[in-house]
Amino acid sequence: MPKRQYFKPFILRKNSSAQRKSMQIAVIEGIPATIIANILGGPILTAYLLFLHANSQQVGFVLAIPPLANMIQIAAAFFMQKMENRKLWILVTSIIHRSLWTMTGLIPFFVADHMQVAVFIGMFLVSFISTSISGVIWSSLISDLVPAQVRGRYFGIRNTIHWAFASVTLLIGGQILERAASEQTAFIILFSIAGLSTVWNAFELARYPNPPFEKSQAATGAERLLKPLKDRSFMLATLFIAGFILLQNTAVPLFSFVMLDVLEISYTQLTVVTVVQMIVMMISYYYWGTLNSRIPTITLLLWSLPIIALSCVIWIGMEIIPVIVVLVLVHILLGVGQGGYNLLAFNFMIGETPKADRPMYIAMFSAFTGLTGFIGPMIGGALYEWSEGGSMWIQSYGISFFTGAAMLIVAVGIGPFILGRNKRRR
Template sequence: MLAATFEGIPAIILFQLLGGPFLTGYLLYLGASSFQIGIVLAIPSMANMLQIVGALLIQRFTNRKLAFALLCGLHRILWVLTGAVPFVFPREFGVAAYIAVCVLGFVGQAIGSVFWTSLIADMVPARVRGRYFGIRNTILWAGGCLAILVFGQLLDRLPEPRGFHVLYAVAAVCAVLDIVFFLRYPNPPFEKSGQTGMGAMLAVPFRHKPFRKAMLFISLWLFVQGISVPFFNYVMLDVMHIGYRWISVATMTQNVAMMAGYYMWGNLNAKYATKTLLFWTLPVIAASCMTWGLLPMLPDIPVLLAVHLLIGIGVGGFNQLMFNYVVGDTPKGERPMFVAVFYAMTGLAGFLGPTLGGSVYKWIADMPHGVQLFGVSVTVGVVLLAVALGIGTNALLDRKMTFRRSRGTGWGKSG
């Protein structure tokens, strides 16, 4: 558990530098359009559809530590290499080259994450899982906050290419450290699936009705959310023309809220059912989107800080509880396939949402400023709230069981 915590620190810094708020700025520097930004933001979700491949491979290649170290290490190396795009490719091919390298890297990440998820689920005892991931994520995001704060100031003060050069140099160091820490993980024996044949393994998650309902609902939610939430930074940079310094402050506010949320949701998860808590993160995310509608009435910065405070609490809890649900409320022997099917379905939705969102922002580029500024986000927030209240109550809430039993619950009974 300590190994997983130490490994996560350089990982979160790497993800914040290359996949956080500065990603949009780097893509705009490369000459990307809103549609191309949407494609890039959707790549991790698109790659997650290949987790089913990982779930099949894990039955044959059971050395989980070696597999995830190789595959996730490849992802880290390729992602850092995207910093070389302006030096290697002409400007007209820069964005396409970035997308191609990212796709290759996130394919490795997606397949490797099946091995990692299975391994860490065995490493962390079920009785402390919610609290452990709450504490781990709080520590990790503290490192992410520091990176965001420092590089927000740096990118505002250095000329654009030089700032990105420094950013990628630090990311390269984090990638090396992350790979080194991969080797500190234990490698417990793997329990294979009790099913014979690929078809039988694939069928198990779909036969379980509560899991299927939750998976389909979360997929719908991520699709709608993806139309707006990934573009918060795009709106601040390209529509509001806010500098990196304030974007870093807003993002740090989000990360601090996520840290507090991780700890809060983790402690609540020791008492309340995972799916019940997952439901209560949904109105917070919807409220974050609708808060953009306050911009015509209040100063920009306080509104943006409120938006990021809410999205930090909501999305932080949503992501943590979704992960806890998949690794904690699934049978051990079949867990890799449950995880793979879940992330394949939600990954498809997570790919389609930002892709549609990029097209929407391109389509409204000539519309009134208010439509670009807050129209999309407010509309998505209203739809999200309706989806949560109309469908989420049936998919996630179990009125007969909202508390966990003291020693945990069996598969299918923990809400």
């Protein structure tokens, strides 16, 4: 298929079909959402927590909140059976999420120093519970809007566009942190940009269509809950991925903490290596999406996991290679691996699950991966707290290396048996 065909759903035309317009709206709406996530999240989130004087365990706990909040999706999936207006609930919960997150920027002005981290955690938790509710509803809606035969390519290109904005946003955010007169001034600017993007995002969300919702035919809530649990191939894949995420989140979410607090690199260096990751991820989304049009999702998902593991293993290169070179290599591998995982896990949830029961399948996947995703950073934060005052190599690369080695064993040694079996059953 010619390359221009891949971009067909994204071309704006006056006579575009309603379906194509919906797909275009989903692309545009994601741009301000991406700006907010990267102007307030990632390494900038870690920098803000350190500005509020958070310690490693508190940083780990905050980084663990987004996956933990995903467990609320099971309740959201039950609630969706009574829902008639998916668009309204997406709009309300998304506005709560982004408004509350943006309002955490007011904490230094209105909250006593000893309470700032605690108040941030409370607001951040409510914010991400809201977006988790929004996420399961949005996944159901977008799966109705995007035809199955173009999902791999569509989401690959959509993510490429969004990560292009993410890269630019993070680079600008890092320069603001580096060049502003003070950290406080820098964060005022960053949170102001997030506030404007929240308004833009709300406007775009209001443009979404609201197609009829096909509800589950299960007679009771217990039957709806048990459907994914009884799907052996789905649950095997879910439990395996959840276990891998437990290991991954012990190290990967704390990369920014290690770079800022242990290695003490500058904000500019931090944003440069993170932007490298985003650019690589942006490019990889396109190629993973293209491959997904020919190769099964489960197969590609299995390919992405060892790449993420290697991004942790090669931290040991600091023994013989300059730190900044190792960090660039780490983030290149992480960009390729996470680009594949993010796209393929989403396509797995919406593409290999029954339409009427999809919200519960998505919720179950998110609950299991969310629980292990929450535990991982907590373990990682505790490990870095324990290693303080110990050997520098353990803090700088030891924890990442040993975690990556365990991930590699799981991905290569166990993954083919679990996910390969899932593929054969499907």
